């Protein structure tokens with residue numbers, strides 16, 4: 001099997017009280033595992049088993065809905081876990097990233113407001129993202145279902161390289177927050193791994 005479930009880089013309960021341990025456990029070991037298994041099934045016996053996931057998603061319009069949905073689910077969650085940490089939150093720790101945010105959004109608070117709004121307004125299931133475009137500018141977008149800004153199928157204004165993502169599927173928050181998505185989004189800001197976001201940001205700067 002070409003794709004494997006990456007391990008969670010911290011204990012499932014370690015993001016409490018912001019994200020509960022049972023949700024993290026199920027989200028990783030069940031939901032992410034299922035996306036991984038179904039992606040492997042969808043590409044079995046094809047040349048896609050030879051490609052990195054990014055290459056598959058960049059040309060995903062050519063493949064089946066199963067590749068789009070499960071490839072997206074596999075990739076999005078693989079990005080998401082390291083973007084969180086028990087020792088996270090606050091403002092970005094790296095001056096270069098903070099300065100980029102301030103120059104694009106006006107202030108860190110403005111970014112927080114814009115990304116939170118994108119997450120709240122995502123109808124149904126999907127993700128909110130902080131991305132970098134081809135001009136190396138930061139922007140906020142949202143994608144439905146398990147789509148991702150690197151996919152060729154997303155709208156032009158959502159295309160870019162994601163450096164921070166927020167899963168707003170109900171499976172990410174329902175046990176603790178039920179219908180209160182806004183409270184989950186507020187809690188998310190306490191567990192962001194800014195070092196990981198910086199690493200992804202840095203890779204987009206030439």
Ligand code: MN
Nearest residue numbers: 031167169172
């Ligand atoms: Mn999820």
